[in-house]
Every structure is written in C-alpha cells, then in structure tokens.
Amino acid sequence: xxxxxxxxxxxxxxxxxxxxxxxxxxxxxxxxxxxxxxxxxxxxxxxxxxxxxxxxxxxxxxxxxxxxxxxxxxxxxxxxxxxxxxxxxxxxxxxxxxxxxxxxxxxxxxxxxxxxxxxxxxxxxxxxxxxxxxx
Numbered sequence: 001x002x003x004x005x006x007x008x009x010x011x012x013x014x015x016x017x018x019x020x021x022x023x024x025x026x027x028x029x030x031x032x033x034x035x036x037x038x039x040x041x042x043x044x045x046x047x048x049x050x051x052x053x054x055x056x057x058x059x060x061x062x063x064x065x066x067x068x069x070x071x072x073x074x075x076x077x078x079x080x081x082x083x084x085x086x087x088x089x090x091x092x093x094x095x096x097x098x099x100x101x102x103x104x105x106x107x108x109x110x111x112x113x114x115x116x117x118x119x120x121x122x123x124x125x126x127x128x129x130x131x132x133x134x135x
Contacts, residue, residue, distance in 0.1 A: 004029035006095035013091065016084025017067075024076025031073055032092075035066045063089035 007029050011017045019025040043062050044051065050058040064086035071077050079085045 002096050002099045003033050003092070005099060006092040007032065009095055010088050010091045014084060014088050016080035017088045018078050020076035020078075024074055027074040028070050028077035031070050032066060035069065040066055060086065060090060063093060067092070 004026060007017075007019075008025055011019055011025075019028060040062060043065070044059065047058055047062060064082060067089045068079055068082055068085035071079050079088065
C-alpha cells in the first residue's frame, strides 16, 4: 500500500511517469515491490564494486532501472525515459520512507496492533530451584 501511494504521488509530480488506470497503478506498485524484493538484491550484489567506487550513488541507478522495467510487464503504466525513472525512483523512495515511518515502531519493526479483551490466567505449579534462599 505504501508503494502504491508513493507511485501515485510521483506520477502526479513527474511528467515522465503516468498510469492509465487504477489497475495499472496497482500492478505497477505490486511488480515494483516484487522486483525490489527479488531482483534488486542480486543487482546490488553484482554491482557492489560500482557501488563502492561511487560511494553508494550507483544504488540510485539500480533503483531507476527497477522502475524503468515495470512498463515492460504492466502495459497501462508508462515511464518515458531513464531520467524520469531515476528521479521517480528517488521520489518514490523518499515518499515510501516517510510513509513507513508512520507504521513502524521506535525499534524499526512493524508492529501489528491487537486488542485483547481479557487476560488468560494459567493454572499450574511454579518450579523453584531453591537458589538464593538461606538454608
């Protein structure tokens, strides 16, 4: 959902990125998430020397490539050029980062909020080793 909102906001601000339908937006966001989860780590591993040489700036190129490949599979999503994909990936990354801050706890993990109406009491014996007691 965060990626979908980020792609939608990015397409509103950048001329080179657009979608024809809501299904195209959802498909693009889903595919972008899949590419980022499975293909991006492989590209980062293969591009490690370039990433080190450019002090991490090559990661922006990899992110742009991920966004540039999405229209190949999602026909109703359009990215005009690598420049649009490059800047779009930066904007999507920033928006995703800001939106994710609302859903994450202070420890960086995503917490699922639950509501329990009652606490269950457990019946049983307490096993005490006897350590710490004077004899």
